[in-house]
Amino acid sequence: MAIRKFKFEFDSMHYYRFSVYRLGSNVQTVYTFFLDDLLIDTAQFHNRENIYPIAKEHQIQKIILTHHHEDHSGNVAFLMKKLKIKAYAHPETVKILKKGYKVNNLSKLLSGPVDKAILLPILETDKIETKNYTLQPIYTPGHCDDHYCYYEANKGWLFSGDLFVAERIKYFSYFESMLTQIESLKKLLKLDFDVLFCSHNPKTKNGKEHLSNKLHFFEDFAGKVTQYYGQGKSVKEIFSLMRMKENVYYKVITSGEFTAENMVKSVVNDLNSQQSK
Numbered sequence: 001m002a003i004r005k006f007k008f009e010f011d012s013m014h015y016y017r018f019s020v021y022r023l024g025s026n027v028q029t030v031y032t033f034f035l036d037d038l039l040i041d042t043a044q045f046h047n048r049e050n051i052y053p054i055a056k057e058h059q060i061q062k063i064i065l066t067h068h069h070e071d072h073s074g075n076v077a078f079l080m081k082k083l084k085i086k087a088y089a090h091p092e093t094v095k096i097l098k099k100g101y102k103v104n105n106l107s108k109l110l111s112g113p114v115d116k117a118i119l120l121p122i123l124e125t126d127k128i129e130t131k132n133y134t135l136q137p138i139y140t141p142g143h144c145d146d147h148y149c150y151y152e153a154n155k156g157w158l159f160s161g162d163l164f165v166a167e168r169i170k171y172f173s174y175f176e177s178m179l180t181q182i183e184s185l186k187k188l189l190k191l192d193f194d195v196l197f198c199s200h201n202p203k204t205k206n207g208k209e210h211l212s213n214k215l216h217f218f219e220d221f222a223g224k225v226t227q228y229y230g231q232g233k234s235v236k237e238i239f240s241l242m243r244m245k246e247n248v249y250y251k252v253i254t255s256g257e258f259t260a261e262n263m264v265k266s267v268v269n270d271l272n273s274q275q276s277k
């Protein structure tokens with residue numbers, strides 16, 4: 001297993017790409033961000049030997065997480081222990097990592113397991129200060145319930161975790177909510193920023209435009225599903241009316257947890273839960 005890393009610098013802030021390769025192919029890439037002595041996210045367990053010396057070199061004193069998923073939290077307990085430092089996250093992330101959770105087999109292959117960790121909660125009203133930066137947590141559910149983005153207002157930077165990823169996407173995990181993500185994207189677009197430090201696809205300019213394009217894609221998609229569902233069509237019928245295609249490999253290897261159909265299902269589930277309220 002070859003694991004490679006790459007270093008980037010933007011306006012004297014450092015960030016690193018941590019990839020996992022299987023059979024010569026890059027199967028998983030995540031970025032972590034080093035702001036003075038603060039680290040945002042901790043990469044996958046499989047990159048433990050790579051992130052540790054970098055965290056030491058940057059004299060990291062504090063960690064914050066965007067959410068609990070294994071490619072972001074895979075080394076939080078390890079780094080806290082080795083560097084004797086504290087880590088902070090959304091109260092729900094704190095609960096999840098305290099209890100611990102089982103990473104599914106595919107994610108274990110791509111990222112590795114997640115150790116239990118005792119984190120401290122931060123709220124939206126809190127500010128995270130370093131020598132040169134001030135970050136504000138912005139609660140942005142939809143990808144998962146415990147998701148924070150972190151906003152650096154003076155710089156016009158948004159650390160957006162997994163809320164962006166790409167302007168147009170073709171697949172959804174079973175736990176994602178499209179309508180909730182739409183609300184979170186609208187909340188973020190009220191902020192003033194140009195740099196979008198996405199954990200999988202950072203954009204160092206026109207970040208707001210990229211995020212706005214994602215919002216429009218979701219609004220258009222959700223609008224069409226809502227219309228068909230209102231006409232009494234089923235999830236399967238909507239999937240075919242929208243000429244969507246499944247990636248059978250993804251569907252099989254994730255036991256149906258990561259599929260194109262999940263995008264339609266997500267909107268239908270959101271509409272049903274809105275109706276039952």
Ligand SMILES: [Fe+2]
Pocket residue numbers: 067069143162
């Ligand atoms: Fe995630």
